[in-house]
Amino acid sequence: MSDALYGPAGFYRDAGAPGHHFRTAAHTGSEWAAAIAALADRVDEALARPADFWVVDVGAGGGELLRELARLAPSRWRLIGVDLAPRSPGLPQRVQWQSQPPAAVTGLLLAVELLDVVPVEVVELTAQGVRRVEVDGDGNERLGGLPDRVDLEWLAQWWDGAVVGDRTESGYSRDELWARLRGAVTRGLAVAIDYRRCNPPRPDGTLTGFRDGRQVAPVPDGTCDLTAHVFFESMQRVGDIVVSQRDALHQLGLTVRQRPRYDGDSEAYLNALSSMGHVAELTDPLGLGGFTWLVHPVAVENPLADPAQVLPRNTPARRTSVRTSSTPR
Ligand SMILES: C[S@@+](CC[C@H](N)C(=O)[O-])C[C@H]1O[C@@H](n2cnc3c(N)ncnc32)[C@H](O)[C@@H]1O
Numbered sequence: 001m002s003d004a005l006y007g008p009a010g011f012y013r014d015a016g017a018p019g020h021h022f023r024t025a026a027h028t029g030s031e032w033a034a035a036i037a038a039l040a041d042r043v044d045e046a047l048a049r050p051a052d053f054w055v056v057d058v059g060a061g062g063g064e065l066l067r068e069l070a071r072l073a074p075s076r077w078r079l080i081g082v083d084l085a086p087r088s089p090g091l092p093q094r095v096q097w098q099s100q101p102p103a104a105v106t107g108l109l110l111a112v113e114l115l116d117v118v119p120v121e122v123v124e125l126t127a128q129g130v131r132r133v134e135v136d137g138d139g140n141e142r143l144g145g146l147p148d149r150v151d152l153e154w155l156a157q158w159w160d161g162a163v164v165g166d167r168t169e170s171g172y173s174r175d176e177l178w179a180r181l182r183g184a185v186t187r188g189l190a191v192a193i194d195y196r197r198c199n200p201p202r203p204d205g206t207l208t209g210f211r212d213g214r215q216v217a218p219v220p221d222g223t224c225d226l227t228a229h230v231f232f233e234s235m236q237r238v239g240d241i242v243v244s245q246r247d248a249l250h251q252l253g254l255t256v257r258q259r260p261r262y263d264g265d266s267e268a269y270l271n272a273l274s275s276m277g278h279v280a281e282l283t284d285p286l287g288l289g290g291f292t293w294l295v296h297p298v299a300v301e302n303p304l305a306d307p308a309q310v311l312p313r314n315t316p317a318r319r320t321s322v323r324t325s326s327t328p329r
Contacts, residue, residue, distance in 0.1 A: 003220070003222075004220035004226060005117060005225070006084050007222070011225055013084075014085065016062035016085075016088045017062075017085060018061040018062060024112065024288075025193075026062075028288070029274070030072075031278045034068075034254070035252045035254045036108075037072045040053075040055050040077070043107060043303060046300040047107075047188060054079075054102070055077055055078070055107055055110070056110065057079075057080070058082040058110065059114030061083065067092060070095055071092075077107070080098065081098070082098055082102075083099070105184050105186065106186055106188055107187075107188045109181060109190045110190075111193070116228060116230050120173055120174070121147050121148070121173070122169050123155065123167065123168060124167045125162045125165065125166050126164060130155060131145065138221070139217055139220075139221075154170050154234070155170055157234070165203070166203045167203070169229075178192055182296045186298065188298055189300065191293055191295050191296070193294075194292060195290070197232075201231075206229040209225060209226055230292075235294060240294060241295045242293070243293050245288060246285055248304055251304055252304075254282065255283070256283065259276065
């Protein structure tokens, strides 16, 4: 999975690869960036507007969010994209681009649809115990040996009620990366946004592939995305909140209002209609609105804290494809 996604000929080595193969919130329109700017502003205010305030987008893909933020954000904010892929051409100069996250962040750190593409160990429960699932470059599978100790420990803690033949993915690698990212925030907020794995998980696991806007078999040949749902329970810490994207965006002022009235200005009318469509897409509970936000505050009040909005355990999770409006995953 690591080689197929991030090796020299890996799927994500091309600048802007995500936007060619599936649709994320950052590809919908400027409303997404406006909501993230509103969140960053709350954090900035809670930190008493420091001289050096950062917005760090880890797994920034084609930089679509940062491109929009560069228009909206005060010049005091530093905008940093972190990705293993090269910087997309034409990104505004004020957007910094780097392959490693900064060691210390004051501000807002985001990881949007990052954790679902962090390579995972896929395992199956056999009569002899948990075994690693091995796959070749053509997609042929066989059962292998024991997973690493760290994965076995993670599975022992978080994989309940499995019967022989069940498959799942170990969340250890995601937990580890998320712990590093949230640990880099010295003051501010770390937010992971992704589609959530149900608990208890599906018996066949969630690993799948995406290519050219279509869901495909997860063959690790470098031609498709390989992704598995994210298990948030093991990443959550005291003081964090877990909220649906729909509720988070509502709190940030993004809601579908009444259909705009036509007053003779056709351009304004079309813009208002288009914006309404983007907000509906971002908040659709069966599409992007069903994504999960894990919000981790450091030395600030949680700017989205609302205990009434803690997510139920089995919220649906989907990724949106390029060609159709919503492709269940
Ligand atoms: C599914 S795409 C999401 C892109 C973007 N956040 C969006 O929402 O459109 C995931 C991105 O994370 C990047 N990525 C994966 N692992 C990474 C890591 N350890 N450090 C930095 N970037 C990473 C990939 O190269 C890819 O561009």
